[in-house]
Amino acid sequence: MMEHEIYRFPRERLDALIERLGREYRVVAPVIKGVQHAWEEVRPGTPVALEYPTTLLPPRQFFAPQREVLYRYRKGDDGKVTFETPPTERPVALLGVHGCDLTGLRVLRSFHESSCGDRMVTDRLDQSFILGIACWVPCMAEAFCRDMGSLENEIPADLYAWDFGEVLLLKVLKARGREILADAAPLEAATADEMALLRRRMRVRHEAFPTHLRFPPSKLPVALEAAESDILWDANADRCLSCGRCNLVCPTCTCFDVHDTGSLDGSQGERVRSWHGCQIPGFSRVAGGHDFRPTRTQQLRYRIFRKGKYMPERYGMVGCTGCGRCIKHCPTHISIRDIFRQVGGTA
Ligand code: SF4
Ligand code: SF4
Structure with a gap:
């Protein structure tokens, strides 16, 4: 930790x-939305919830x-077909990203760089600005970020914050982080007392995160392989409704479908990815x-294997951040954490 950069x-x-x-x-930040928190575009004056459950x-x-x-x-009157791509949106700045979601963005990049080389996604990641934030306590009971190594992760943030109420301590991780920060407030180094407090809090923080x-997580590929025929897959699949919620909420799910919709006369249409x-x-x-994979057992096992075995083997990063x-x-109430715990006995 370089003190002069905090x-x-x-x-x-x-x-x-x-x-x-x-x-x-x-600019996008967590805000209260009904009973949940959601990422929404914010302006000066918008109540931003930097202390938020995932x-x-x-x-x-x-x-x-x-x-x-x-x-x-x-298709024009002359029969020629013209194509147009939608205008590019402004890049996004995310404020207050937890370690689990920072890790999710790393996995997203490693997947899109190593597999299909999707520049639409990696360009957006390159152009973004990210302020990460440390969690002092688990943000919800289902989280297991400490086990998955994402609690401490600060990459790919430009700035990384520790929240002390009236004052945030901000660590500069990229030059543009310092630039933006200097424009928003005079650069003032953290005091010796604040640094001592930060070190103390960081020493005891782990105690708040149960293992x-x-x-x-590096043992997951071997553990999962050994448990491939275990009855735990049938037992969990019996409860699965195939609703796909687990896919939709996951920071590391990357699968998409591509379909075309066109007018009845075929003169115009669009290609959509969702x-x-x-x-x-x-x-x-x-x-x-x-x-x-016609059966629910095969489908459920595939999701867990994808996160714990296929992604680390193919893209170099475990596909579960422990966000919960x-x-x-x-x-x-099917729990990937419980499944990992069960297969861990064979690691
Ligand atoms: S594991 Fe749960 S969330 Fe995922 S498809 Fe099955 S029932 Fe839905
Ligand atoms: S598999 Fe579950 S716990 Fe792991 S990153 Fe995805 S949503 Fe979070």
Whole structure:
């Protein structure tokens, strides 16, 4: 931790930061929405909830949107077809991203760089501005970020914050973080007392995060392979409704469908990409009607293997950040954390 790169930032300057970012970015932050918190566009004066339980949907929606028009086509009177791509939106600035969701953005990048090389997603990630924030306590009972190693993660943030109420301590991780910060408030190094307080809080923070797993995430591929024929898959699949909620809320789910919609006379239309999920019936059905994973047991096991084995083996990062969303929002309380704990016995 480089002390001279940690600045004190009075909370009352948050609006100045939002105003500064708003000149270049769509500024997005957690706000209260009904009984949940959600990522929403904010302006100076919007009540931003920097202390928040994990949002229903993760920030991946700003980089790989839930529905996105890839291009539109139109046939002219002369019979020629022209194509146009929708205008590019302003880049996004995210304020207050927890370690689990920072990790989710890293996984998103590693997937899109290593597999399909999707520049639409990686360009948005490159152009974004991110203020990460440390969690002092688990943001919800289902979280297991400490076990998955994402509690401490600060990448890919430009600035990283520790919240001390009236004052935030901000660590500069990228040059543009310092630039933006200097525009929003005079750069003032954290005092010796504030640094001592930060060190003390960081030393005891782990005690607030219980451990749930008996093994590090690097052992998951071996543990899962050994448990491939375990009855735990049938036992969980018996309760699964194939609703796909676990896919929709996950920060590391990347699957999508592409479909065309056109006018009846075929003169115009659009190609659209939208989120899909491996738990939704028909996801693995191919032309000719063959389904590679026709049973719920196969589908559920695939989701867990994808996170714990296939993603680390193919893209170099475990595909679960321990955010706990899929556990919290599963209508039948199927828990990836419990499944990891069960297969861990064989690691
Ligand atoms: S949220 Fe639960 S019930 Fe729905 S598909 Fe996922 S595991 Fe099955
Ligand atoms: S699998 Fe569940 S706990 Fe893991 S990152 Fe996805 S939503 Fe979060």
